[in-house]
Amino acid sequence: MTATDSRNSTEFDRDVVVVGGGPAGCSAGIFTARYGLDTVIFDRGNSSLRRCAYLENYLGFPAGIDIDTLYDLMGVHAEEMGCDLVSDMVESVTRTDDESGFVVETQDGRAVTARRVVAASRYDGEYMRPLGGDEMFETHSHGGEEHEHFDPEYADSDSRTPIEGLYVAAPAGEMNAQAIISAGYGAQVGRNLLADYRCEQGYPEEVADHWDWLRRDAELDDEWSDRDRWREWFEGRIPDDHGLGDDRLAELREADIDRSFETYLAPDEIEDRERRGLARLVETVGPDRVLDALDDERIREYLDSEEASAES
Numbered sequence: 390m391t392a393t394d395s396r397n398s399t400e401f402d403r404d405v406v407v408v409g410g411g412p413a414g415c416s417a418g419i420f421t422a423r424y425g426l427d428t429v430i431f432d433r434g435n436s437s438l439r440r441c442a443y444l445e446n447y448l449g450f451p452a453g454i455d456i457d458t459l460y461d462l463m464g465v466h467a468e469e470m471g472c473d474l475v476s477d478m479v480e481s482v483t484r485t486d487d488e489s490g491f492v493v494e495t496q497d498g499r500a501v502t503a504r505r506v507v508a509a510s511r512y513d514g515e516y517m518r519p520l521g522g523d524e525m526f527e528t529h530s531h532g533g534e535e536h537e538h539f540d541p542e543y544a545d546s547d548s549r550t551p552i553e554g555l556y557v558a559a560p561a562g563e564m565n566a567q568a569i570i571s572a573g574y575g576a577q578v579g580r581n582l583l584a585d586y587r588c589e590q591g592y593p594e595e596v597a598d599h600w601d602w603l604r605r606d607a608e609l610d611d612e613w614s615d616r617d618r619w620r621e622w623f624e625g626r627i628p629d630d631h632g633l634g635d636d637r638l639a640e641l642r643e644a645d646i647d648r649s650f651e652t653y654l655a656p657d658e659i660e661d662r663e664r665r666g667l668a669r670l671v672e673t674v675g676p677d678r679v680l681d682a683l684d685d686e687r688i689r690e691y692l693d694s695e696e697a698s699a700e701s
């Protein structure tokens with residue numbers, strides 16, 4: 390987080406609490422933490438992902454991935470990007486006395502205050518009941534019995550809710566139907582939260598969206614190497630009646646330009662990332678597991694047969 394657009398984090402223990410560390414929650418947390426918001430993910434309890442026998446349709450794993458390994462990869466990824474991942478179950482979320490944030494209480498006795506909360510617990514919404522009461526739930530009849538569930542339509546289609554600062558990535562109906570969709574929706578929820586955060590900092594809506602991109606510095610041509618070009622671009626997008634004082638406008642603009650310049654990577658920085666990325670991947674999957682796999686007779690047979698069919 391750049392110094393000039395940081396909020397007063399001392400007001401709350403955390404900027405963001407994410408409830409649930411499945412695909413939706415880890416993905417949302419990665420976006421908020423990468424921006425610099427102090428993010429904790431609590432993860433324990435009923436998991437849809439843990440019910441899958443094996444995952445074959447999650448992009449990036451050519452022959453699928455087992456659930457334990459995916460959980461490990463998601464967790465390490467979230468931590469690597471700056472989230473704290475805590476194995477604990479959220480039991481209740483209530484408003485702080487002044488209604489500016491939330492108090493999150495857990496099974497293990499933690500009480501954490503946060504400015505924003507992201508629900509990402511597909512099978513559990515009960516902990517939100519103190520915030521919105523029965524209005525947050527709907528009743529279904531199934532097998533002659535009545536069941537109550539968190540109403541996926543309580544949140545708007547953009548994940549925002551009538552309770553300022555509360556976002557729902559899951560339960561969110563169709564958005565959680567497949568693991569990869571849930572991960573994508575979690576990312577969108579993270580971006581929505583960041584846009585609101587930036588508005589709160591003073592950024593006009595027109596420049597509130599955050600693009601978490603990394604680019605090659607070769608793309609930074611003469612025109613865009615010049616800070617004045619970025620200033621012109623920023624000011625060209627905001628309305629005349631932005632209502633900011635000159636100093637605050639300059640502060641926010643310069644912080645955003647700093648942030649943009651940081652996204653350009655030199656070749657050696659890209660190489661460092663490639664090495665680190667591979668190392669963390671092997672480390673998480675387990676180097677012994679990778680090496681053992683190469684010694685495993687059935688895996689060798691499989692690799693040999695693949696090689697033979699590629700040659701024929």
Ligand SMILES: Cc1cc2nc3c(=O)[nH]c(=O)nc-3n(C[C@H](O)[C@H](O)[C@H](O)COP(=O)(O)OP(=O)(O)OC[C@H]3O[C@@H](n4cnc5c(N)ncnc54)[C@H](O)[C@@H]3O)c2cc1C
Pocket residue numbers: 408409410411412413414431432433434435436437438439440441442443444445446447477478479480509510511512513516558559565566567568569571572
């Ligand atoms: C039997 C079965 C098979 C499936 N097979 C596939 C498949 O092959 N491919 C596919 O794409 N999708 C499949 N799915 C769907 C897939 O599991 C979901 O789309 C996906 O897991 C949703 O991700 P999520 O993060 O929204 O929720 P979840 O995966 O449920 O993750 C929620 C997380 O929140 C945690 N949690 C819950 N309550 C709390 C709380 N109160 N406090 C803290 N943490 C909490 C849970 O422990 C969990 O880790 C399957 C689902 C089932 C049930």
